[in-house]
Amino acid sequence: MGDKHNIVKIKDISKSGGQLIRISLTDLMPLPPPYDKLDMEPLMTEPKPEWSKNYVTELDGYIAIDIPWKPKGKDEEDRLVKKFLDGLRKLTSKNDNWTFLQPLLLALEYCAKCQNCAEACPIYVASGRKEIYRPTYRSEVLRRIYNKYIAKKPGVDIELNVYTILRLGELAYRCTLCRRCVQVCPLGIDNGLITHELRKLFAQELGIAPKALHERGTMLQLKTGSSTGMNPKAFLNMVKYMEDLIYEKTGKKIKIPVDEKGADILLIHNAGEYLSWPENPAAYAIIFEEAGINWTLSSELVGYDAVNYGVWYDDVQLARIALRHVEVARKLDVKKIVVGECGHATKAFIVVADRILQGEYRIPRESVLPLLRDIVLSNKLNLDPNKNNFPVTLHDPCNIVRLAGIVQPQREILRRIAPLFREMEPHGVYNYCCGGGSGFAIMTSMNFTEWRVKVASRMKFKQILEAFKDVVDSGIPKYVCAPCSNCKGELRDVLAHYNATKLYNIHYGGLAELVVNAMVDLKEPYLDFLIKKRIGTPFISWFM
Structure with a gap:
């Protein structure tokens, strides 16, 4: 043991060659059952x-x-x-x-x-x-x-x-x-x-990067305020739209706070939510109002978009956006910044940005999921889990779960509000990526979408089918809860490619929407697919 010549070093057992061979194209392995309709x-x-x-x-x-x-x-x-x-x-x-x-x-x-x-x-x-x-x-x-x-x-x-x-x-x-x-x-x-x-x-x-990440990503965000191209005026119009949406869906007249100084929380969503899934940021407005949270949104340039595509390809771009988020928060004098349901934004701002946010820029930052868990478990909301009486499974966003270590809060919520919740296998820190990570979900040019849905997302779609295997052909609605904007974008493409909504009645969405859907004082479901399905059919009859 003491002889230095007998010590085995790690480099001594590594190989110097192998793995680099010529490749020919072959077809993918088939999906597991049920695949006859795909x-x-x-x-x-x-x-x-x-x-x-x-x-x-x-x-x-x-x-x-x-x-x-x-x-x-x-x-x-x-x-x-x-x-x-x-x-x-x-x-x-x-x-x-x-x-x-x-x-x-x-x-x-x-x-x-x-x-x-x-x-x-x-x-x-x-x-x-x-x-x-x-x-x-x-x-x-x-x-x-x-x-x-x-x-x-x-x-x-x-x-x-x-x-x-x-x-x-x-x-x-x-x-x-x-x-x-x-x-x-x-x-x-x-x-x-x-x-x-x-x-x-x-x-x-x-100077080489996909346009979706650089030209139409970080550069557009720094110039206009959002990678979606949404400028501050358009954002304020979207806030008004969400207030109208909340009233239409729930009958509640809620004034969404914007640019409120001294709030406890600055909530920053992935701006894709506002354009594609406004029911998610609207759900947080409903929940925070009901729970009495002192919070605000920002209409400052970049301050309303948690997106930070620099985390995928360029640390300099990441730093520029992260520093801008902190500057917005300091201007509003908020106590902390909370990142909405977005995996890469959580990674960029809560984990990676620790390397650059020092001194006066070191403001408290956290994911919205633990906060949402605390609200639900504190009984500040009057919830009826039977309103979510349909099969629900959970997709674990890689950057929230495996990287940031936020594993249990979302599960504690689902166990409280979704009686038919079932896990994917594997799950938690062993989950499979949705296939849209590292920017893929927004990369749609030329023929890359085909590779995403046929290769990158294949294992996730396999997991979804297996999670619902006992009810996959039953006709009842099924919900994939994906608390991440980019993951939802990828699930949208995958479910559409395999026609899964029509064939198996599989839907997707975030976590906050499920919480609002369980609120007792809502006369109609918050989730649109439930409204359509329930016409003329008693809700409980799906499971009789």
């Missing part, structure tokens, strides 16, 4: 021939980076390779990578190639175990480039050229950053982090 077309359609001139289609035929970035000559190719290596030097330098340098270097040094992560990856499994989607694949490519060209280690088997860089750039957008791989890794190697850092290299050094 659309089972092949994995992909052929990309348009003209796309290959300017976009990278050589990886797997799909295009995530929807800007023309293929070099058109040898000089451009050489410049691309040089810029990539310059970016990699900065990425692995303490003077340039101020967010995740240490875990990145450890991940590049100590992977044991055990492949425990492979079976944990929903994309790898759902693709029929395609080698390029194995979590260690892109990591191993970057590791070899780093070892040969930056660390200058001898005997490394890789030749860097423009084609490697082109494919690696696209491959960085075949991972949802769900970090399920790191959870099963015996060494804690974070392949999701390596993917994130790759995206950062391409964005910051090469």
